[in-house]
Amino acid sequence: IYIGCGERGNEMADVLERFTHLKRTESDHPLLSRSVLIANTSNMPIVAREASIYSGITIAEYYRDMGYSVAVMADSTSRWAEALREISGRLEEMPGEEGYPAYLASRLAEYYSRAGSVKTLGTDDREGSITVLSAISPPGGDFSEPVTRDTLQLAKVFWALDFNLAHRRHYPAIDWFMSYSEYMSFLEDWFSHVDRDWKKLCGDARALLREEEELKEIVALIGADILGDKQRGVFELAKMLKEYFLLQSAYHPVDVYCPIQKTYKMLRTLLKFNDKISNAIESGVPLQKYW
Structure with a gap:
């Protein structure tokens, strides 16, 4: 499930165009046959931007309860947080750091807590899972800003993208010093x-x-x-x-x-x-x- 939250219209059109040509690795079937794309461009209403994240995770829970393993990719939660800030300002709520609502951290926690593996209720013995991958766009690459800071406190895995690596055309441009995973101790037996x-x-x-x-x-x-x-x-x-x-x-x-x-x-x-x-x-x- 791909959530384009606050993306530019031409970028979303490019994603839709590329998805039609992608194939699944284990078969020759198109990737689009097992994908859900939620397009929320930057010129759409602010309320729709806030709802796009919740719509995507709710659809993921629907397929998880059917026993599927679902990957949710949200791009980006920074624009979603900006929508929360604008809505909070219009409602004249008490602002927090950098104008974001005081409940930003709890909203992020509610979103990430919906990920994980579960055994579903019902007569059939089913086990499904949701894996959440969120992109963050900190202004000026400042990792101390509220959205990045609160996300780092919640997420167990962090991939820091390095502009210098991308400039040298080194992909994936993941900084191997700043990136980390807290799951390595759980995966030692598997490795x-x-x-x-x-x-x-x-x-x-x-x-x-x-x-x-x-x-x-x-x-x-x-x-x-x-x-x-x-x-x-x-x-x-x-x-x-x-x-x-x-x-x-x-x-x-x-x-x-x-x-x-x-x-x-x-x-x-x-x-x-x-x-x-x-x-x-x-x-x-x-x-x-x-x-």
């Missing part, structure tokens, strides 16, 4: 069936990217001439990790769906290569032998 080293590999990959970021700050201050082979190797290996593993294309048949076993083997191969290079450099082998 351990793939391999027991999964958690360690993820930690090693993050450590490599973090080390590269620290070296970038040093290079920006002093220059790249002071770097030794080991530090230059960190740059090259982090570049490989970003370009060969993190960089993906949702429109490529290989990247659109990747089995978890393949993902694990790709990451393991890159990090094994990292270990080999590091050991060779420590043994005195120059970096030019490899690049």
Whole structure:
């Protein structure tokens, strides 16, 4: 279920056009046959913008009660909150921070609390679920503004989009330092069936990217001439990790769906290569032998 909340009219028209050509990954059926699109453009009434989010989550609950797993994508809750602010102002209610209504946090909590997996009532044994994905558009990229701050307190997973990554055409443009998931502890048993080293590999990959970021700050201050082979190797290996593993294309048949076993083997191969290079450099082998 896609909710275009306060979107521009031409953007919604583009979404409707693109959806007609998309196919489901597990079959050749059109994606539109199992999708619901709620189009609420920016030139529609403010009340309709507020109602669009509730309409989408209610439709999702209908299919969840039928035993389906439903994904709700709301774009964006920031414009929905702006509608709440405008309606609250017209009703002459007491404003909160930045003019938003004082009940903004409770409204967001009511919305996100409707997600989850349930066993439905009735004679048939059915289990359905709702997964909510909401886009937030903080003005000026300010993560301390009320909508972003309240959402971060409620959501268990956060993907921070980085403008610099998008400018370099690195997609998905997800910042790997600011993004997080609080479900990793719950999923450890599932990932351990793939391999027991999964958690360690993820930690090693993050450590490599973090080390590269620290070296970038040093290079920006002093220059790249002071770097030794080991530090230059960190740059090259982090570049490989970003370009060969993190960089993906949702429109490529290989990247659109990747089995978890393949993902694990790709990451393991890159990090094994990292270990080999590091050991060779420590043994005195120059970096030019490899690049």
